[in-house]
Amino acid sequence: MEFSQVATIAGKEFWDRIRNRWVLAVALVFTVFALSIAYFGSAQQGAVGFRSIEVTIASLVSLVIYLIPLIALVLGFDAIVGERERGSLDLLLSMPITRFELILGKYLGLAGALTFSTVAGFGLVGVVLSAQLDLNALFHYVGFMASSVLLGCAFLSLAVMLSVFAGDRTRASGAAIAMWFFFVLIFDLLVLGVLVVTAGQWGGEALPYVLLLNPADVFRILNIFTLEDVRTLYGLSTVFPPALAQPWLLGLVMLAWIAIPLAIATWRFRR
Amino acid sequence: MADTSPAQNDAGAPVIVARGVRKHYGPIHAVDGVDLEIRSGELFGLIGHNGAGKSTMFKMMLGLIPQTAGEIRIDGAPVPGSDFRTVRRKVGYLPENVVLYDNLTGIETLDFFAKLKGVPSTQNGALLERVGLSHAGRRRVREYSKGMRQRLGFAQALLGKPRILFLDEPTTGLDPEAIRGFYAILRQLKSEGVTMVITSHILAEIQERVDRLSIMAAGKVQATGTVQALREQMDLPLWFDVRVAPEDFESVRNALGGLPVGAIEARDGHVAVQCARDAKMAVIAALATLNGKVRDLTVREPSLEDVFFGFSD
Numbered sequence: 065m066e067f068s069q070v071a072t073i074a075g076k077e078f079w080d081r082i083r084n085r086w087v088l089a090v091a092l093v094f095t096v097f098a099l100s101i102a103y104f105g106s107a108q109q110g111a112v113g114f115r116s117i118e119v120t121i122a123s124l125v126s127l128v129i130y131l132i133p134l135i136a137l138v139l140g141f142d143a144i145v146g147e148r149e150r151g152s153l154d155l156l157l158s159m160p161i162t163r164f165e166l167i168l169g170k171y172l173g174l175a176g177a178l179t180f181s182t183v184a185g186f187g188l189v190g191v192v193l194s195a196q197l198d199l200n201a202l203f204h205y206v207g208f209m210a211s212s213v214l215l216g217c218a219f220l221s222l223a224v225m226l227s228v229f230a231g232d233r234t235r236a237s238g239a240a241i242a243m244w245f246f247f248v249l250i251f252d253l254l255v256l257g258v259l260v261v262t263a264g265q266w267g268g269e270a271l272p273y274v275l276l277l278n279p280a281d282v283f284r285i286l287n288i289f290t291l292e293d294v295r296t297l298y299g300l301s302t303v304f305p306p307a308l309a310q311p312w313l314l315g316l317v318m319l320a321w322i323a324i325p326l327a328i329a330t331w332r333f334r335r
Numbered sequence: 336m337a338d339t340s341p342a343q344n345d346a347g348a349p350v351i352v353a354r355g356v357r358k359h360y361g362p363i364h365a366v367d368g369v370d371l372e373i374r375s376g377e378l379f380g381l382i383g384h385n386g387a388g389k390s391t392m393f394k395m396m397l398g399l400i401p402q403t404a405g406e407i408r409i410d411g412a413p414v415p416g417s418d419f420r421t422v423r424r425k426v427g428y429l430p431e432n433v434v435l436y437d438n439l440t441g442i443e444t445l446d447f448f449a450k451l452k453g454v455p456s457t458q459n460g461a462l463l464e465r466v467g468l469s470h471a472g473r474r475r476v477r478e479y480s481k482g483m484r485q486r487l488g489f490a491q492a493l494l495g496k497p498r499i500l501f502l503d504e505p506t507t508g509l510d511p512e513a514i515r516g517f518y519a520i521l522r523q524l525k526s527e528g529v530t531m532v533i534t535s536h537i538l539a540e541i542q543e544r545v546d547r548l549s550i551m552a553a554g555k556v557q558a559t560g561t562v563q564a565l566r567e568q569m570d571l572p573l574w575f576d577v578r579v580a581p582e583d584f585e586s587v588r589n590a591l592g593g594l595p596v597g598a599i600e601a602r603d604g605h606v607a608v609q610c611a612r613d614a615k616m617a618v619i620a621a622l623a624t625l626n627g628k629v630r631d632l633t634v635r636e637p638s639l640e641d642v643f644f645g646f647s648d
Contacts, residue, residue, distance in 0.1 A: 066420075068450070068453070069451060072447070072450040072451055073451075076436075076447055080438060083438065084438065150434050151430070151432060151433075151434035152434040152435065152436070154394070154399055154430050155428065155430050155433065155434070155435075155488075155491075156451075157399050158397050158398075158399060158423065158426070158428040158430075159423060159448065159451040159452060160419070160420040160421075160423040160424050160451065160452060160453065161451055
């Protein structure tokens, strides 16, 4: 593998997103949402102003779990199929570059753009809030940001995989939306449904492992389990085995969610 | 496949070699047993109807798609093969209807592809000038006309001084002046020893310019050779345009009586005579007996188009 080829492709993808202000727009969306949640999150209860970092992060998690997968899927769904449909793929592939280098470069460039937006958007809010946070709270907030980046990278990897399999952009966008519905809305309902129908007789033991099959759930667990208050709030401590509730282990699972779709995409693209 | 090329074209060693190349998509045989040998420094044409297998052949020679069977060698290296980076650095490619990135400027486009090819960007300004785009280098490709995009695509193909050029319908969208300029660059490249493979639908445009060509139809090479050799091989009739005064039309008809000529048609101010290739000298001799009645004489060879339809139908 030649890293310079990966870097050339990645650099183009990244600067394309900077130049067309995609990065700026997404960072602004994150900033506005995070500030709104931090200050007006409890407006329904008649209070306005910053509450505890735990509640803020818990609210942000609920938001990010919808928003980031959507943004990542929209960002990546046409990475390969878009080039193919426009007609620029043949010229790219006639260069001294392997298909793996092309996919990896595309992925890293887009992941860089998404990571930059996420860190800039939420980081700005972190700076604003920093006066009201102690070191421990800041640590949690940074953890939330890091897990948001991982969540985005995992769904971006899935999007790039779709972009290799799809025959055209229309189908790729349809598949991306379907994937968002499945992981963000349907998956948990299905798991819950199985638990309820079998009255907890079946699947209860396996539940924590089943949740690892959804990067959105891994993200939720990552954030909730690092926060003592929230854990009891959600009543999850009884179902989730402590052995699994390790941030580094869950982080590794997220990395697998990044690596495996990319590997499948490369395998398919080479054929 | 019939190779009727005369010996004087044997100057260079074979640079692009295809033997028994096939590409099957299920029951569809897009390329069905192609043999080609393109020599160093040659300007080689590949012509055929849409769907004849030219583009598939191009893509296989570039290693974009693997062949179902057969062997392709570029400068001695098998394609596809482990040595693909070295091969591709020697090759320039201008795809049919080249698509570049609308958001990049001309200079940025060349910079991007130069990095991928691993060549310095220092020559990019000169390249833009060579294709007549130096005034538009800082403009975005989205503002380019079709012809300008084509020229930028050509500049891209020339990055890193490739020894081999694959040009798929390179003059699409170019105006007549630009087409002339384009072929002037090809002549220059030829003098530098660059081997070029070119496809075109405009047969009149390439018939005077290629050294040799192959006519493809139904996934096979029907004939290979110089335009002249293919004409001879097809044995298509020639046309004489004999310019005489209207009152002498009958004398022409009489002079040619008994010769193996086809149609004799009186046209606007001249007589058009069709004859077999081997009767050419006899016709000229017969016309010479008309003692100054003939004011002018033109011999029309069958065009590449005539040859093409002869082989591909």
